[in-house]
Amino acid sequence: MLEIKDFDLIYRTEKGVMAALRKINLTINRGEVLGLVGESGCGKSSLISSILRLLPENAGVAGGEIRLGGTDMLSLSENEMRRLRGRDISIVFQNxxxxxxxxxxxxxxxxxxxxxxxxxxxxxxxxxxxxxxxxxxxxxxxxxxxxxxxxxxxxxxxxxxxxxxxxxPSLLIADEPTTALDATLEVQIIEKLKALQEEIGCSILFITHHLGVVAELCDAVAIMYAGEVVETGSVERIFGAPRHPYTRRLIACDPAHIGDPSRVLPTIPGEVPKLYDLPGGCVFRPRCEVAVDECARTHPELYEMDAGHHAACIVARGEKS
Ligand SMILES: Nc1ncnc2c1ncn2[C@@H]1O[C@H](COP(=O)(O)OP(=O)(O)O)[C@@H](O)[C@H]1O
Ligand SMILES: [Mg+2]
Incomplete structure (x- = not known):
């Protein structure tokens, strides 16, 4: 349905050209609900603006492909894109x-x-x-x-x-649509959304920092960190056997509360690096508790951990699953 391949996005700023999204690879199958998770500033909104081609003036596509049902979205005219946004893709924003x-x-x-x-x-x-x-x-x-x-x-x-x-729509994109609502209301709306999604059969790209919502609504999860996708897999794998140290910090602490809709991303020490100050090697290394020397030298790719489960971590790759 939606296929993003090696997608690179830059922002031109006073501090120079910043690589905001780097080599993004993501697929959403027909009828699948994908949850996109990551702290603020990781590039989630930049990614959906790229899909919708609603990018700010200073943004530029630096490489890669975005396809919807086989159509190359990056080469569509403004008019064709507008038609697509009204018909095939719907959007729900936080506000x-x-x-x-x-x-x-x-x-x-x-x-x-x-x-x-x-x-x-x-x-x-x-x-x-x-x-x-x-x-x-x-x-x-x-x-x-x-x-x-x-x-x-x-x-x-x-x-x-x-x-x-x-x-x-064939694809619904929702950027933190329930964040401003209280927890009870949020559950009700998510349940409705789930029922309607099953009836209409659309795919959903759902951004939220409520882990409970991801567990409830999504089939698959993509974890973003500092402009990269660092782990992808089924909701069962991501919650049950996360492999990337960032995902583990976000998710693995108390599995008993995964279903609790009010559960939000925990605060983890340190902060997402600024785009003009990205570390070499692995971008998560400065906050990582399991980093080894090689992490400073090697930028990890998304390695396959199990079938359909990928994580961008050389330490995880060395572990047994
Ligand atoms: N128009 C812009 N120009 C320069 N930097 C931007 C612009 N929009 C967003 N950014 C930067 O890109 C990064 C990702 O932002 P964003 O996509 O909004 O993340 P998220 O939605 O995950 O919070 C942040 O560092 C943010 O400051
Ligand atoms: Mg955002």
Whole structure:
């Protein structure tokens, strides 16, 4: 479905050209939910902006490929890309207000998003009401007449998710869509999302720092660190047998709480290196407790640990699984 190969992204800044994403390799299969995890500043948003081609002015693609269902996204025209964003890819951001128009009623916006469907306005309205009910909004027909400022934060995000799913996308990209919500609400929305994902059969790229959400919603996980993907595998492998020291620090501490939706990324000592000050060798080495001398010299590739489970660590590669 989505295939990212050796993708490199740079930002031009006053400090020079910074390699923000380096040799990113990632695949999402049809109908698969991939969780993208990593501390703030690791490049998660840069990666989805690259996929969507919504990059800031000072960004540049320095190499690699991004393909959606075989289409080379990096070579599409702006128009073709816009069409793709409306039809094949939907997006939910952390702030629902960025997707919603304050001056139009919710119903009007949900009708408009169905502009490609050749059905009557009344039918579109009915579909919109049905989708609102699906994401757990009671009294949907009344809600359709309201404006976004009349709704609570949780309701707004539900509307944003309903809008994103209305287009029945083949890929839904969600950048921390539930982070601003309280834990109970978050669980409810994730459950809805999961049910709708199964019904529509879309793939999801889900960014969150809630590990419980990853365990609940995702099939596969990619761990990012300082602009690189450092581990990928099934949710069972990543939570049950993480191999990269960074993943272990993030995840392995208390498996008993994996299902706890309020569980967020633990704070680990040190910080993500700045892009203008990346260490040579392994980027995680300055924070790593198991680093050996070679880690300062050799930049690790994603080595296969078990079938479908990769980690970029020479120490892990030397361990028995
Ligand atoms: N337009 C930009 N120009 C320069 N640096 C940027 C720009 N956008 C993001 N960055 C830097 O790129 C890195 C990754 O940022 P981001 O993709 O937002 O990470 P995340 O979403 O994981 O928090 C950070 O070091 C951030 O400061
Ligand atoms: Mg981000």
């Amino acid at each position: 629902p207000m960025s997707a919603l128009n304050p001056v139009l009623s919710i119903g009007r916006q949900m009708e408009d998003i169905q502009f490609r469907e050749s059905v009557s306005r009344a039918e579109k309205r009915e579909r919109a009401a049905a989708m609102l009910s699906e994401v757990g909004i009671p009294d949907a027909s009344r809600r359709l007449r309201q404006h976004i400022h009349e709704l609570s934060g949780g309701m707004r995000q539900r509307v944003a998710i309903a809008m994103a799913l209305m287009a029945r």
